[in-house]
Amino acid sequence: MSGMNSRAALLTASGACALIVLDTNIVAVTLPRIASDLHATFSDIEWVVSAYMLTFAGGLLPAGSLADKFGRKRMLLTGLAVFMLASLGCGLAGSSLALNLARAVKGVGAAMLLTSALATIAHAFHDERERARAWAFWGACMGVAMLVAPGLGGVISQALGWRWVFLLNLPVGILLGAMVLRHIAESRDTGAARIDLWGGLCFCGSLFLMIWALIEANRIGWGDMHTQMRLAGGAVLFALFIGVERIQRRPMVDLALFRNPRLIGALLGMAAYAACAQVMMTLIPLYLQTGLGFSAIASGAAMLPFALTMLIFPRIGVQLSGRLDAPSMLVFGLVLVGLGNLLSAWAAVTMSYLPFALAIAVTGSGAGLLNGDTQKNIMACIPRERSGMASGISTTTRFSAIVLSFGLLGGLLAYHTEAAFDTALHAHAQSAGVMPGMAAHIIPRVVAGDLHGAMADVPASLRSVLEPLARTAFADGFAWILCVAAGVALLSAVLVRLLMKDEAAAHQAVRVEVPARR
Secondary structure, three states, rough: HHHHHHHHHHHHHHHHHHHHHHHHHHHHHHHHHHHHHHHHOOHHHHHHHHHHHHHHHHHHHHHHHHHHHHHHHHHHHHHHHHHHHHHHHHHHOOOOOHHHHHHHHHHHHHHHHHHHHHHHHHHHHOOHHHHHHHHHHHHHHHHHHHHHHHHHHHHHHOOOOOHHHHHHHHHHHHHHHHHHHHOOOOOOOOOOOOOHHHHHHHHHHHHHHHHHHHHHHHHHOOHHHHHHHHHHHHHHHHHHHHHHHHOOOOOOOHHHHHHOHHHHHHHHHHHHHHHHEEEEEEEEHHHHHOOOOOHHHHHHHHHHHHHHHHHHHHHHHHHHOOOOOOHHHHHHHHHHHHHHHHHHHHHHHOOOHHHHHHHHHHHHHHHHHHHHHHHHHHOOOOHHHHHHHHHHHHHHHHHHHHHHHHHHHHHHHHHHHHHHHHHHHHHHHHOOOOOOOHHHHHHHHHHHOOHHHHHHOOOHHHHHHHHHHHHHHHHHHHHHHHHHHHHHHHHHHHHHHHOOHHHHHHHHHHHHHHHHHH
């Protein structure tokens, strides 16, 4: 492929990936309006995010195999078509159930679109230096998409309504389709085996049961038989998935690759980054609108410190990569994410925006370092001819971590917000005539971002008492999940260092050897 054609292919594939990132992050700002318009509870809102992420994460590995077997260009066009039709369904949805079903279909299209786009980039660049530049450009496109998503979502939802967040994907998709037809050359893995149907079903089923358990556990309890059966079923299906992959001649996931500590460390870094930083792109707008009372546009603008540092720090990472080895880069990024979340937890309970803005900027800086670096390390561990599988493993790790983390942190947020609110109600029960049992009725809509809808069902005489209590309780619950995310990020930093210690030692040996040769 000529230089001009490869650059055009890079621009097109990066644009397709940016559409996915934009769509994934733009929805977060609109969740309170969706909750208000469709009278949704927090469980309903969790499914708006999780239905999409579930089919997205579950479809990435099969989509990578399909791209290898049938061609990346064909899968790009198919994924775009499915994505656009599902976007239309989201925009026309009249209930939370219809919206969630359309979002699930959209996740399938996004999986086909993203894996084939990443495989196209990996296949288009042969030279190691050119590949590094291509991934840096791709990372910059992702950063720009993350930067503009919150503000754009706020403007669209407040000016046109939340449905247009989905409907505007249609003209963008048409433009991208024309670019794919013109600039992307067909490529495939000639040695690809038949599609691993059973492996895909086992993995998707396992992920679905896990997410179902996490979302419903807050409502029915962790000790409930249904929760335990879903968790056990998810574990059994995941074990079956591993067994299926072990007996395949050309598996969807080559388990032999996981003997490489560098790959395991990079995947852990990717998972921790996604679970502790990227998931905050969805949760922070809820805090800004419910905890601080920001409008949709204001909350989108308030996300800029996170998005700007996430955009800037990949460039700083390029400079640091000449001084730090791969493990140190990943550890440094995870430590920044952990510290940023700890600072955000402190700032959240102050109910003040300025310290919170500074704190999320620290989180964004760590995320910026990790976004491209984890991707680069994962792709480097897998043969180029299996770039579809490589992108499938990478993106599956990322979005599985997001959906599992969102389910877990969302459940913890609802639980601790309700506990804090209930405690506050008991303290005010005698003086204000508040009924302690009101927490279970109000909090599901408060956590969903629909504070005004929750207060509409409360007697007017109590609203002035309950609304500040609900905001404070939500801030307390949000601070709690930030502490959990910080702990996971810092623990992951230690584990990544231990897993990749041989890689670090090899890098140090090379640096010592080069001056000796001179």
